[in-house]
Amino acid sequence: MNYEDRDTYGMYKTNLLRDTDSEEQGPGPDLMGADTLIGNDVYNHNEEDLGDIKEIMLDVRNGRVSYAVLSFGGFLGMGEKLFAVPWNALTLDTVNKRFVLNVEKERLENAPGFDKDNWPNMADETWATEIHSFYGTKPFDYDTVQRRNIDQI
Known part of the structure; x- marks a missing residue:
């Protein structure tokens, strides 16, 4: 869907x-709308199905979307692995109505993940650095944005 x-x-x-x-x-x-994006398919550039978005993680203190939690693998919800994918690693494909993640399927199988009963502390900077490094993205720099906004006043 x-x-x-x-x-x-x-x-x-x-x-x-x-x-x-x-x-x-x-x-x-x-x-x-965030609710309309949960359940959306995620594919890679090779047209391989990488799973679907199970949750969207918001940084409520800073007003940003941080991660999409991607479900990959398993059968009927059993054995599935969850991955926190930095939001800026995803691209919306409006033609096919899905997201694109530029990661090979084999690489995603080895990505840092977790199961539904053992979520990581996504606010931990060490964890965030590992995730962003894996996907080749940069964490959002709130200090730079705040300085830029203050300079514009």
Whole structure:
């Protein structure tokens, strides 16, 4: 199922591929409802199914999306492995209505993961550094953004 199928409020009834000059209304694809994204498929650039989004982790103190929790492997929920994927490692594919993660399937099998009964402390900086290093992303630098915002005042 994809985000358009979960759109109970009708916010995606307009064209998500519209350009900036379009008069179409609606928030997507720049702003999307978190509830509509849970369950969305994640593929890689080789068209391999990597799983689906089980949860979206918000940094509530700083107002940012930090991670998508991706489910991969297993059968009927048994033996599945969960992965915290940095949000900035995902790209929304509005044509196929799914996310793309630029990671080979074999590499994902060896990614740092966890099971549903043993979640990591995602606020731990050491853990976050390991995750961002694995996916080749950079953690969000709140100090730089705050300095930039103060300079603009």
